[in-house]
Amino acid sequence: MSTPSGFDELIHPSTRLSVVALLAATEWADFPFIRDSLSLSDSALSKQLHTLEEAGYLEIRKEGGGRKRRTKVRLTQRGRTAFEGHVAALRAIVEGAGATAGTPAAEPTAARTAPERPQHHAEAGR
Known part of the structure; x- marks a missing residue:
């Protein structure tokens, strides 16, 4: 299966996908x-934000100074477009998998989910 149009390798890792979402x-x-929302450390989040900013997906603004310094982040239009395209590509992948669920290639998996167990003599009469 080929990768659908719009699938974005940069956004796809779960941490970056969570940030962008x-x-x-x-x-x-x-x-x-x-x-706090994503339960990340400062350094882990900073690294992901920097990667997304370099790609043009985020704008990062630092306001104030000293102890009052605040960092604010937003998606750029490019980032929003990339996210929407990626979500559409993920939906296409999921819908494609659902469409093939009834094919013979999927049946052996279903057959293996409930193996039969042998009956003991005491159970046979029940």
């Missing part, structure tokens, strides 16, 4: 909100 639901998000 979270940002797709809002205009701007604060760094601590993203970090």
Whole structure:
């Protein structure tokens, strides 16, 4: 099966997909909100944000200074378009798998799910 159009290798890893999905639901998000929502460390989140920013998928804004410094993040239009394309590609993959579920190639898997167990003499009369 070929990869559907719109599938984005950069977004696909689960952490980046989670970041982009979270940002797709809002205009701007604060760094601590993203970090806490996804249960990531500061360094893990920073690395993912940097990768997405380099690709042009995110805009990162630092506001204030000193202890009051806040980092805010948002999806760019390019990032939103990439996310929507990736979600559409994932849906196409899932729908394609569902369409082939009734094919003979899928039947052996179903047949293996419930192996028969031998009956003991005490059970045979029940």
